[in-house]
Amino acid sequence: MPDLPDFQPLFQTRVLAQRGGVRSEAGEWGGQAVFVKTLLSDDPAAAQRFEHEGEIAAALDHPGVVPLLARRPAQLIFPWLEGQTLRERVEAGPLSAAEALEVADGLLAAVAHLHARGVTHHDLKPENVLLEGGQARSGSVRLIDFGMSHSRALALDIHGGTRMGTPHFMAPEQFRGVRGDPRSDLYSVGVLLFDCLAGHPPYADALGWLTGLTDERAPLPGPPELHGVLCAALSRDPAGRPASAQALRSALREAARALGLELERACP
CATH class of the missing domain: 1.10.510.10 (Transferase(Phosphotransferase) domain 1)
Structure with missing residues (x-):
């Protein structure tokens, strides 16, 4: 699972929700529509939970599971599905x-x-x-x-x-x-x-x-x-x-x- 490259920023982001210290957005990344989860909290426990979610999502590879495209400690990027x-x-x-x-x-x-x-x-x-x-x-x-x-x-x-x-x-x-x-x-x-x-x-x-x-x-x-x-x-x-x-x-x-x-x- 690749880390999120600095040279591929997010474009045209639109906030969908914000709760529990996590912001959900729609946007464009790497030329495709994406769904992005960003950790806003600096609480160590919240960071640990966020990392836990990313680790599990990265280990899955099945057509019936929305794949994780990229991640870094405070951000997870998934494809946007209509x-x-x-x-x-x-x-x-x-x-x-x-x-x-x-x-x-x-x-x-x-x-x-x-x-x-x-x-x-x-x-x-x-x-x-x-x-x-x-x-x-x-x-x-x-x-x-x-x-x-x-x-x-x-x-x-x-x-x-x-x-x-x-x-x-x-x-x-x-x-x-x-x-x-x-x-x-x-x-x-x-x-x-x-x-x-x-x-x-x-x-x-x-x-x-x-x-x-x-x-x-x-x-x-x-x-x-x-x-x-x-x-x-x-x-x-x-x-x-x-x-x-x-x-x-x-x-x-x-x-x-x-x-x-x-x-x-x-x-x-």
Whole structure:
């Protein structure tokens, strides 16, 4: 991964957001449209978190993951992708079973790559899934944001023991501080599939579910052929979930065949 060369400045930058000591911008760099994250804080802990994110992003190489183009201690540069987030797509209305399965399939292809590289994402949510071109297709899914991720390749897990995550989409064991279990990502994929089909996540009282105070779940959405896979992915016990991203992907593809659907052939 190249460092950011001084002779390739950013042009035509436009601030998109600024929070947590990090500014997000759109701009032009090296002759292409880019998305840039810049660390503004001089807090050593913030710098460590930013470096952690860059290290993990640099180790990934899959069509379903937005690649890191270049970095330096206070800046990360990614290609700009035209399209929309899965959040924006779902807010327009629930997806059809075919569209939801396509999105989940593409997402699982990317997640399988992460897990093969020893990375657990730990923040799979609609805002972190891009649909390039706005298409709900397997080959259009692009995964972003590794700020909360765990990597077995890094000696220090700076988030170790924390409850970081998004309550509606995080696994119960992650809420208890368990890090680095790939099955936590599979739970989140199950929630995303549920969200795509229903237009909302399964547990209205997410914190009640995570703490074990309630098991009240919204009715399973979509055709009955998907319900068994959804229930398995959403198991409170990680041992009750599919053993791997590939196993969950295979189960979803089998359900698609039972529905007479032919999913796009996404990258392995």
